[in-house]
Amino acid sequence: MLKDSCPGSREIRTPYPEDIKCFWCDTVSEIWSDEVETICKGCGRTISREMEPTCIDWCPAAKECVGIEKYERLMKGRDKCGGGVDGT
Ligand SMILES: [Zn+2]
Known part of the structure; x- marks a missing residue:
C-alpha cells in the first residue's frame, strides 16, 4: 500500500455520510x-x-490509491452525467 495517501482521496478511502x-x-x-x-x-x-x-x-496513481473497484464506480457515475458511454 501507499504509505500515506493524498488528502484529496481521503474522503473516498474513508467515506463519510452526507x-x-x-x-x-x-x-x-x-x-x-x-x-x-x-x-x-x-x-x-x-x-x-x-x-x-x-x-x-487526473492523478495517475488514482486507481491504486482508492482501489480499482471504487475508481471504476466513480468514473461510471461521471460518464452517466456526461452522456456518450460506449460500453468499453
Ligand atoms: Zn424521494
Whole structure:
C-alpha cells in the first residue's frame, strides 16, 4: 500500500455520510462521500448527484490509491452525467 495517501482521496478511502434531498419527494436521505447515487428512503427512487472534481480525475496513481473497484464506480457515475458511454 501507499504509505500515506493524498488528502484529496481521503474522503473516498474513508467515506463519510452526507445529507441529500430527494428531487421528487423532498425526503432527506444519506449519501456517502464515495457514492454517486443512493436510493431515496422516502419514495425509493434513485437520487444521483454531481461529484466534485477530485484528484482521481487526473492523478495517475488514482486507481491504486482508492482501489480499482471504487475508481471504476466513480468514473461510471461521471460518464452517466456526461452522456456518450460506449460500453468499453
Ligand atoms: Zn424521494
